[in-house]
Amino acid sequence: MRLDTGQDSPLVVTPRGGEQPVQLREGEFKASLAEMAQEVRPAANPLRHARRLMLDSLWHEEVYLRWTGQRLELDSEGGAAQRAAQECLELTHAYGRWCERQGRPRDCLSLLTDGPLLNGDGRYALAMELALGSVWNETREAFKDMANPEAVRATLVSAMAMYMTLWAMPEPVSKGLAASLTAGLIAYLGVDTVWSLIQGWRLLVAEADRATTFAELREAGERFGRVMGKNSARVFLLLTTAAMGNTAGLAVKGPGLPGAAQAAVLAESQAGFRWVAVGEVNSVAVSAEGAFTIELTPGAVAMTAWTGGPGSPTRSTLEPGQHARESIPARGPGRDFTVAEREAVNELGRKYGCHTCGTRNPGTKSGDFIPDHQPPSQLAPGQPQRLFPHCKACSLRQGGEVNAELRRK
Numbered sequence: 001m002r003l004d005t006g007q008d009s010p011l012v013v014t015p016r017g018g019e020q021p022v023q024l025r026e027g028e029f030k031a032s033l034a035e036m037a038q039e040v041r042p043a044a045n046p047l048r049h050a051r052r053l054m055l056d057s058l059w060h061e062e063v064y065l066r067w068t069g070q071r072l073e074l075d076s077e078g079g080a081a082q083r084a085a086q087e088c089l090e091l092t093h094a095y096g097r098w099c100e101r102q103g104r105p106r107d108c109l110s111l112l113t114d115g116p117l118l119n120g121d122g123r124y125a126l127a128m129e130l131a132l133g134s135v136w137n138e139t140r141e142a143f144k145d146m147a148n149p150e151a152v153r154a155t156l157v158s159a160m161a162m163y164m165t166l167w168a169m170p171e172p173v174s175k176g177l178a179a180s181l182t183a184g185l186i187a188y189l190g191v192d193t194v195w196s197l198i199q200g201w202r203l204l205v206a207e208a209d210r211a212t213t214f215a216e217l218r219e220a221g222e223r224f225g226r227v228m229g230k231n232s233a234r235v236f237l238l239l240t241t242a243a244m245g246n247t248a249g250l251a252v253k254g255p256g257l258p259g260a261a262q263a264a265v266l267a268e269s270q271a272g273f274r275w276v277a278v279g280e281v282n283s284v285a286v287s288a289e290g291a292f293t294i295e296l297t298p299g300a301v302a303m304t305a306w307t308g309g310p311g312s313p314t315r316s317t318l319e320p321g322q323h324a325r326e327s328i329p330a331r332g333p334g335r336d337f338t339v340a341e342r343e344a345v346n347e348l349g350r351k352y353g354c355h356t357c358g359t360r361n362p363g364t365k366s367g368d369f370i371p372d373h374q375p376p377s378q379l380a381p382g383q384p385q386r387l388f389p390h391c392k393a394c395s396l397r398q399g400g401e402v403n404a405e406l407r408r409k
Contacts, residue, residue, distance in 0.1 A: 001191060001271050002293040003301055010293070011301065013272035021189045022259035022266065024234045026138060032258050033238055034142040039245030042151030045113045046158035047121040053244065054162045056175035067169055068120035085117075087212040092118045094214035095126060109154045121162070123208040123217060128161035130221030131204075134230045135237060160240050164201040173285040177243050180250045182284040183294065184239040187267035187275050188259060189232055195290040197236075200227035235259075251279025251361055268302040276363035276393050299323070299358030299391075317398035318405065320374050320388060321356035327386040333377035341387065345371045349389030356394040363392035370395045376402050 003011040043049035055061040095118060099108035107113075109129055111122035118126065136153075143149035163181060166174055174182045185194050200223075207220035225233070242253040254260065255276050264275035271292070273281065277300035285293045320327070328344050337345075349369030353360045362369045372390035375383060379402060390398070 002291070003272050004293060004295045005298045005301060006295070007298060011272060015191045015271065016269040019190055019266055019269055021193055021231065022187075022235065022262045023231055024238065024259055028258040029234045029238060030138050030142045033139060033241060034145075036238065036241040036245050036253065037143060037146065037152055040152050040155060040241060042148055043155045043158075044110075046110050046154045047114070047125065047162075049155065050125075050158040050162035051121075053159055054166060054174075054178045056178075064165075064169065068165075088117045091123075091212065091214055091217065092116065095122075098214065104150060108150060109157055110151070111154075111158075120209070121158070121165075123211065124165050124205065125158045125161040127204055127208050127217055127221035127224065128164070129157045130218050131225035131228060132157070132160075132233055132237065133222070133225060135233045138234075139237070156237065156240055156244070159244060160236060163240070164197070165205060167198040167286065168202045168205040171285075173283055175283045177249055179281050179283050180254075180278055181239055181243050183267070183271070183273065183278050183281040184243070184250050184254060184263075185236065186271050186292070187263040187278070188235045188239065190266060190270050191292060193232060195286070195292075197228060197232065198286065198290075200224050249279070252367075254278050255363055256365070272302050273300050274302050274357075274359070274393055276391065277357075277359045277361050279361050280359060297358065299353055299360070301357075317356050317372075317390075317394050317401050318376055318379065321354070321358075321394075323353050323358040324355035324374075324388055325352045327355075327374070327388045330371075330373055330385040330387045333373060333381070333385065335371075337371050337387075341371065342368060345369050345387055345389050349391075352389070354391035354394055355388040356398075357391060359391050359393075361391065362389075372398070378402050379405060 001013040001015060003013060005011070051061050051064065055064055092112070095111070096106040099106050102108070109125055111118060111125055139153070140149075143152060146152055163174075163178055166172055166178060182194070185197075189197075204220050204224045207223075208217055211217040211220060228236070238257065239250065242257060243249040245253070255264075257263075260275065267273055267275040267278075271294065273294060273296060277297070280297040280300035281294055282297075283295040287293075326348055328341065328348075346369050349362060350360060352358075354362070354369070355372065364370065369389035370392065371387040372395065373385045374388055375385065376398065377385070
């Protein structure tokens with residue numbers, strides 16, 4: 001695992017062995033999914049919407065469309081082309097019958113909006129729907145109060161399939177929402193599990209491209225479902241829903257999801273980044289051998305990654321940090337801050353970030369930065385102090401550093 005902050009050489013993080021993925025219990029999964037799904041806007045054209053969400057530019061989308069077109073290009077010879085077209089038509093009809101057998105609309109996943117036949121995107125989305133079979137019974141209850149649960153389900157399935165297909169493309173890289181989702185999956189499931197999902201989906205893409213019958217496509221989807229497993233399917237669906245249901249996505253919703261505390265530990269031990277700063281992950285790339293490179297801001301790097309890197313100094317919270325620029329005077333050691341003081345500290349945080357780590361995501365439920373007395377009140381009683389913006393993670397770490405310093409004295 002490499003962390004590229006754009007400063008000097010990338011940090012190299014060796015994932016700690018023996019870590020277990022975050023386990024989501026059925027009850028907490030359904031409750032959280034029901035809440036997050038309320039903010040997902042169903043798309044009229046889920047496949048096109050998924051491409052716009054997961055691909056970072058029109059150029060990237062054009063590359064993707066050319067790539068999928070080449071993979072499913074019909075043979076130039078007339079007879080072979082006719083056979084392929086007939087097979088595609090039969091597969092499309094089988095998809096419609098499958099939807100109807102479940103009591104759903106004939107195009108239940110809205111895969112035929114752009115044309116009468118299942119294209120590459122449509123095959124992958126249908127395979128994802130089949131792979132998620134183990135969790136759909138749980139989602140029915142979560143979606144029961146929604147105006148159009150089928151449309152929300154179709155929107156999520158297409159987004160999940162499009163996200164996974166990014167990793168099947170040449171020189172794969174995820175940016176924007178897809179990068180945050182990748183970081184979330186690593187935090188919840190660990191590097192090894194995410195890499196196994198990528199490998200499994202690449203195999204599915206090859207099988208889906210070759211499939212000439214619904215049975216073959218079903219087999220490919222269900223095989224990937226077994227690779228994924230119920231817990232990973234829950235995590236993937238929940239993180240995708242949270243990422244799509246809010247303009248700030250996982251940057252805001254992530255820290256409040258079930259299992260977030262354990263995910264924060266895994267994010268640091270497996271990948272060297274701070275879960276509360278997931279919104280500051282800019283891109284994630286993976287090599288053919290499964291080596292991940294995360295491009296992120298310095299403030300999103302976990303403390304252990306900084307101290308583990310050669311020559312990287314430990315950033316103390318007991319003094320104004322390397323990102324400290326401006327501050328306001330403190331009236332005293334108390335924490336009865338006025339509205340004006342809190343707003344002034346928030347303005348500094350939005351402008352410069354946390355004075356210790358630099359993140360612009362405070363990680364608090366309120367979205368406010370924590371006013372930090374410098375020097376710390378317990379270590380410098382009676383001394384003049386100033387207030388700097390602190391994120392939640394650095395504020396919590398400061399408590400431990402203050403106690404350690406008091407014990408030394």
